[in-house]
Amino acid sequence: MNFFHLILRNMLHRKFLSLLTILSVTATVAFVLLLSLSKASVEQGAQKGYGPFDVVVGAQGSQTQLVLNTFYHIGAPVGNIPGRIMDMVLEDSGVEKAYAITTGDNYNGFPIVGVNPEYFLTRYGDQKLQEGSLYSETGEVVVGAYVARMLGLRAGDTFTGAHGLVEGAHHADMDDEGHGESGEHHDDHESFIYTVKGILPVLNTPDDRAVFTTLDYAWAVHGQVPGEREITAILIKPASLLGAQGLKTKLEGMPQVQAVYTSKAVADVVNLVDQGAGIIEVVTMLCVILAAISILLSLIAAVNERTKDVGLLRLLGKSKTYVLMTLVGEGILVTAAGLVLGLLAGHAASYVLKDALFSYAGIQITPFQWSADHIMIAAATLAIGALASLGPALRLYRMDSLSLFKA
Structure with a gap:
């Protein structure tokens, strides 16, 4: 043996x-x-979650919450900031690229994010969509690969969104007159139709589980007039570290606004x-x-x-x-x-x-x-x-x- x-x-x-x-x-x-x-x-x-955007600007509050909501689509936004902040950022010589975003709505629990479609070129380079094309008009969307797979969405499909970042939260914070708790204008989610223009490739980032549309979708849905328009956050790709520090110092001097180094918040x-x-x-x-x-x-x-x-x-x-x-x-x-x-x-x-x-x-x-x-x-x-x-x-x-x- x-x-x-x-x-x-x-x-x-x-x-x-x-x-x-x-x-x-x-x-x-x-x-x-x-x-x-x-x-x-x-x-x-x-490390991959925030790409080249080393600075993010948003309302004062938790830095961690700002970064998690902006880049990882987790939790609720810290708040909104005036749209004019974006004009100030774009005029700064220390900024190479900057994109304002608007959030606050969802489709079947997946966040709807308003952002300039050029964001995808800056973040991911020139990649080919799975199908369709990027959005250009208000109401058009592109859908993350994970969202499309889970919900069976294809180019040409239509849907309506809901208020909030949780499925079923539609109009939950509206009073009897159609205003929110802070008195903003009446929302019109049920009559605002989104049309899927394209499906994003698999990006292997949190953007796979989001729906993207034009920046002005939130203003259209929530009935904000030009003088009252607000944005949720600004993603900034600095031209240099020195430029990032100068911009951060300038923005932090403004009331109710914070500028955060993304890498530090993620490290925390x-x-x-x-x-x-x-x-x-x-x-x-x-x-x-x-x-x-x-x-x-x-x-x-x-x-x-x-x-x-x-x-x-x-x-x-x-x-x-x-x-x-x-x-x-x-x-x-x-x-x-x-x-x-x-x-x-x-x-x-x-x-x-x-x-x-x-x-x-x-x-x-x-x-x-x-x-x-x-x-x-x-x-x-x-x-x-x-x-x-x-x-x-x-x-x-x-x-x-x-x-x-x-x-």
């Missing part, structure tokens, strides 16, 4: 216990891998996520310890069952090293089986969860991406399996063959 056949026979002899050990390792590896993929996706998504969010990930890592370590204990208990049970068999092998001339390696090999083989299944399960879980995470936070997991983390996970898993196997194996290694047989 060769070495590997003996290990396999021993595993099959204790099918149930071997299966439980394998499943324990599988669950741990899958959890660690899913955490690794999620963390990498958060970092990549955070990532740091907050990392703090939460620290708690998850503690849970992960507990899972790793439990998996190691599972391997250890499985092999201790094997030692107690197999003492006479090992004694017979020794009397037949097998060396102590051979006995040691059979037990360690069994532990490594069980661990390796759990490792392979865990890697497959982790990638499968990330594939299942990717749409939910992208819909909620605009972070897109790449389910089948391989990285250096895979090598680290595999090496650490096999090392833990080998170490957990070594204790029970050494116990038999130290006993002489006659004592083993009498046992």
Whole structure:
């Protein structure tokens, strides 16, 4: 009987216990891998989320909320600022490109964003749409790839929007006279028809889950006259770092307006996520310890069952090293089986969860991406399996063959 056949026979002899050990390792590896993929996706998504727009201008309030709503389409806008701020920004020599946006409405829970269509060329370069063309007239829209896929939209389709950034919030904050809580003009969402002009390519950013239209859509829907027109935020691509600082200083001197370095606000969010990930890592370590204990208990049970068999092998001339390696090999083989299944399960879980995470936070997991983390996970898993196997194996290694047989 060769070495590997003996290990396999021993595993099959204790099918149930071997299966439980394998499943324990599988669950741990899958959890660690899913955490690794999620963390990498958060970092990549955070970096890609704002593109070349290093400064964002909006109403005073939370900087984090301003950036998350503007670039990641999460949460509600901080507020609005006067449209004349955009004229001031465009006149500044430190600005290479700037785009005003208007938000506040949704279609089936996906935000409707008003912005100059040139934004896509500045942000993504000259990419070809999946179908159709960019909008040019009020009421025309282009739809993010994820929105189009989830809602089955095609070029030529029409729909009506709703007030607010949550599906079902239509007119929820209107009083009996058709004014909002702050007394703005009557909204006319139900009679304002949007026409889909095109479907954006897959951009792998939060823009995949938004609907884009002309800047003036909000003014048309909400009945704002020229003197009262407001915008939600301004995305700025500075000509230089010095120009960005000068513009930021000038705008912050204005009442009810803030200018934010996008990278700093995003870094604050990532740091907050990392703090939460620290708690998850503690849970992960507990899972790793439990998996190691599972391997250890499985092999201790094997030692107690197999003492006479090992004694017979020794009397037949097998060396102590051979006995040691059979037990360690069994532990490594069980661990390796759990490792392979865990890697497959982790990638499968990330594939299942990717749409939910992208819909909620605009972070897109790449389910089948391989990285250096895979090598680290595999090496650490096999090392833990080998170490957990070594204790029970050494116990038999130290006993002489006659004592083993009498046992």
